[in-house]
Amino acid sequence: MADTGQQRTVPAAFAPPPPLWKHFTRDNLDKLERIKTEASKGEDGQPRPHKEWTPSELRALDLPTELRMLVPPAIPTEQYSVFGELQSMSTVLPSLKDQGIDQLYPEPAAEDTGDPSKPVAPLNHAYYLLKISKSLLLNFLEFVGILSGSPEQFEAKVEDLRNLFINAHHLLNLYRPHQARESLIMMMEEQLDRTRDEIRQMDKAQAEIEAALNQLQVEGRQTGSAQQAAEEAGVSKTQNSRAVDDSRLIWDLLDKEN
Template sequence: MADESQQRAVATAFAPPPPLWKHFTRENIDKLEQIKAEASKSEDGRLHKNKQWSAAELRALELPSELRYLVPPDIPKGPYSVFGELQTLSTTLPSLQEQGIEQLYPEPPAAGTEQDSEPSPPLNHAYYLLKISKSLLLNFLEFTGILSVSPEQFESKVEDLRNLFINAHHLLNLYRPHQARESLIMMMEEQLNHSREEMNQMDKVKAEVEAVLEQLQAEGSCMSATGSDDDTDQAKALKEKADEHSRLIWDLLDKEN
């Protein structure tokens, strides 16, 4: 009974974190960095700051028990368990035949294969997804009819519904590489458009600042050409005008930001 409850706890969707997270403190991290720095010293006492430590090298050091949890594990090479379910590192989508499930649509043509006859057309995913959706509706109506007449014969129809859902899900997963590629293209286009907008805004601010500076220079030349008797008042007015234009330039820059 205890083993069953433990298995249910491991296989839950949101399992609690392992207790080793308590060892990931700033104090322990600083201790590990100090040990790595001391171990990086060569025989002549020089420190190799850019040394890259592998997990095997860190495990070879004499670390205290509370610091051993900070050493990252090796990258798994085969299947590994996550919340009680086996996962693999392979990105290849297994076929339904490999999983022992009946495939309700033709096998998509392999890329790069050459045939003597004309090349086969690509698989029309949308067409078969629509057919599977219609089959799901029909099978669900049949399933409700079976439940109303003879509920004990529900297993075969449930299996048909399960097979249809799995085929539809597998067809959608075939779109994942295309979706990832299109998402990356969209992100790069957004970054490019954002960079162009920033450059246009910078050019606009540059033109406005140059216009203000030209206006300031022209007004200063006019004031110096008139030749006022009171040089102090003229300098004071020129300084106030320069301060006003400086505030105008900063207001333009703040507005663009």
């Protein structure tokens, strides 16, 4: 599965920082500030206060090599380096063949041509992931046997294990668009459920407020009726007392005349 004659360099698990960190000294920072102050002077020779320098403006200055390390680099547009390995900015997943790696599963089916007599079967990712997992177990057992019998022949089996892991990882990466789509659907469903719950709570609060207002209205009507009845009763009592007083006055007048 792998060529034993090929030597492959394995990067360090914990790569050292880039050597440019040695240029971030206090002297270099002060030199850069002096150059920025000189470059920001106007026609009258006075520096412009609070000049904000962009990375592109700093890269345009005539700086020594040790000071150029202090300027942020341009934003990558095609590829960038991470621990010595180039990474592409493209969102398209490159195939294993383009990367020079043996592909252990068939190519995913192309788009449907519209011919019903020739249906296109999709790639069964789970089936090939299961096969690769079983191959990993078998190759690991073979690797242990090689280490116990002929340790000097380990490199070929390590390359086989590496190829199996890369194929499994690539198959899982093919699920990334599906994962992103399902995650977006889940987020939208959660947002919809949260909005519906808020609407139900608002409807419940509205019903409680309307019930409280109706109760207050009923109590207000009852209080008004009782007050009106009391006022009417008070008017009748006043009229009766006035009639009694008038009768007494008339009888008193009659008694005086007799």
